[in-house]
Amino acid sequence: MADGTAIDNRWYATTALAGVAGMPTTSRNVNARAQREGWTSRLRAAQGGGREYAFSSLPATTQAALLMRERGSLQALGMQGAVEQLVQARHTPDALASARQALENASQKRKDEATERLHAVLAVEALCGTGAAMMQARALVAAQLQQRQVKGASVASLARWQAMVDGAPRADWLALLLPAYVGRTAEAACDPQAWEWYKSYWLTRRQPTYAETYRRLHEIAADKGWAIPTGKTLQRRIEREIDPHVATLLREGPEAAAHRTPVQQRDRSVFGAGEAVNGDGLKFDKLWVKFEDGEILNTATAWFWQDLRTNRVLAWRLGKTENTDLFRLATYDLTGVCAPAHVWIDNTTVAANKEMTAGAKGRHRHKAKAADGLGLLLMLGMDPHFTNPDKEAGNPGAKPVERAFGIGGLHSEVANNPQLINRGYNKATAIPVEELRAVVAFEVARFNARTERRTAECRGVLSFDQAWENAAAERPPRVLADSQRRMLLMSRESVRVDRDHGTVWLKAGRSQYDKNRYWCESLARHAGHELVAHFDPENLSAGIHLYSLDGRYLFPADHLPGRAYNDRAAGREDNKLRQRLIKLNKKAAAETQRLSQHERDKLYRESTQQPVPPKRQRNGNVVTAHFQKPANPARDAQRATGTDGGLTALDKAALAYMDRMRKDSF
Secondary structure (H helix, E strand, O other), rough: OHHHHHHHEEEEEEHHOOOOOOOOOOHHHHHHHHHOOOOOOOOOOOOOOOOEEHHHOOOOHHHHHHHHOOOHHHHHOOOOOOOOOOOHHOOOOHHHHHHHHHHHHHOOOHHHHHHHHHHHHHHHHHHHHHHOHHHHHHHHHHHHHOOOEEEEEOOHHHHHHOOOOOOOOOOHHHHHHOOOOOOOOOOOOOOHHHHHHHHHOOOOOOOHHHHHHHHHHHHHHHHHOOOOOOOHHHHHHHHOOHHHHHHHHHHHHHHHHHOOOOOOOOOOHOOOOOOOEEEEEEEEEOOOOOOOOOOOEEEEEEEEEEEOOOEEEEEEEEEOOOHHHHHHHHHHHHHHOOOOEEEEEEEOOOOHHHHHHOOOOOOOOOOOOOOOOOHHHHHHEEEEEEOOOOOOOOOOOHHHHHOOOOOOOOHHHHHOOOOHHHOOOOOHHOEEEHHHHHHHHHHHHHHHHOOOOOOOOOOOOOOOHHHHHHHHHHOOOOOOOOOHHHHHOEEEEEOOOOOOOOOOEEEOOOOOOOOEEEEEEHHHHHHEEEEEEOOOOOOOHHHHHEEOOOOOOOEEEEOOOOOOOHHHHHHHOOOOOOOHHHHHHHHHHHHHHOOOHHHHHHHHHHHHHEEEEEEEOOOHHHHHHHHOOOOOHHHHHHHOOOOOOOOHHHHHHHHHHHHHHHHHOO
């Protein structure tokens, strides 16, 4: 055989032979027997010296024991032979592929049994290669297997296993020796209707236990005469036949089913310090808070901005509820630290409001209109990115700031601050809002300063503050000018300029008598057009700033307050303003229209060579000229002869009136 020479060349020291089947238990006795039986030996070159003995000179029982003990070497020797080119009919490619697939799907116990059979077959083959008879080799190997209490070990089994692999490639012997027995597969009898009821009842959102489901099934089966197995059998059938994802969806809901899918891991080191932020609102619903106006609420909410690269909380703002103004003012605080290029927020009505995010891609809140213009974030160079707040199709916890609110995060740290212990649990123990703001500021500082953070940037050593300092030193964050930041102190609203008077009206707030109205002279140029007004919601009488829809600043406009109907002083002031404007407009008109009508007509006549019109003859006064009628030859002839038979009564009256006026003028 191809591997017989390799086995003949193997040598064993007395320490390796002592205690093996057919050998004495001590090295000294092994040497004594070797001398008596004349085993082939040689000096041992390894450390310790002594003699070692050839495998071929050892007793057959010992050879079989050594072959079965050295499974790894034996398997390597068995794989050395060339793969046979001719495969018997029962070892077709399809049959071999099926055997490989069965091996891959088999349990580890069956794989171990197949490995044991392979070692036994290879051991018999190796013994035959040393000159032992086939039956003798099988008897020796079977004895070793029985000694280790291997299941089914016998000479007949070895012959059967050898027949299973005859003519097949050595690489497929393990698959072909796989036991065909897979255990008991018969199922206890179960009525189909009983199984459907059991399955459908267990797969409900109430999440009944296996025991409860089986007890109710047993009651129904007793009445219907259904044959049902034991509860454990039905439980195993559920685990075997029902997909875990389906079970989670039906018992726990879509949100839980979505959590069974792996989440995406993203590398945030691509951003610099302050280049990308994420934000969200956190409601302190466990605390009753007394605000400046005396109102006591348990809806106090803070909006937090967190740096994406370092996880540091950069800015926050506390208010009564989560609203657009809270989001806007927190962004103003953020720009005091950095001006991010990317902003990740939820696609909610508060975060995706038109004032801050109009014109952003992926915004699906509120109806988009051309008149919305650009939101403040886009005007300041911050590109909003919206996460999906839907718990089934999206992942609301995808933003790192969400994890900063959880256990051991800002919410629990603020609520458990020693200063607030035993306070704020009802209206009588409400916490003043200024005190809550101080506690939030303290806890945010603690949150950022905590060391040994297990993030990629902190590496289990640094704090968020230290990570921010390192990242900022590497790439300083972008900042805004004060004039740019002031835009965030003002609210935003789309307005239309009145066509007649050039005024704009705000929907936000009301003055004493009506809506707030604003005007300036430059608004006349934009009559009927849509503009964007920026204003301070806390001081609507301070005027507004107007921008075009594409974000260009135009001009400010003054507040026009409403007046009482009988306010005469206000009426006089309004008349003065009106007269002043009329004078200014007349002066501007004179400057604009420098050529008189006579000069315009003269230039046009000279350019077109039109004839000069005859000069009009004027009577003695304006009244005469006014009542003078066009030339009429018939009438004029009658006047010349002194007859007036052709004159109507109206003509006579007009002539009489003209004569009186002529006399009066002289």
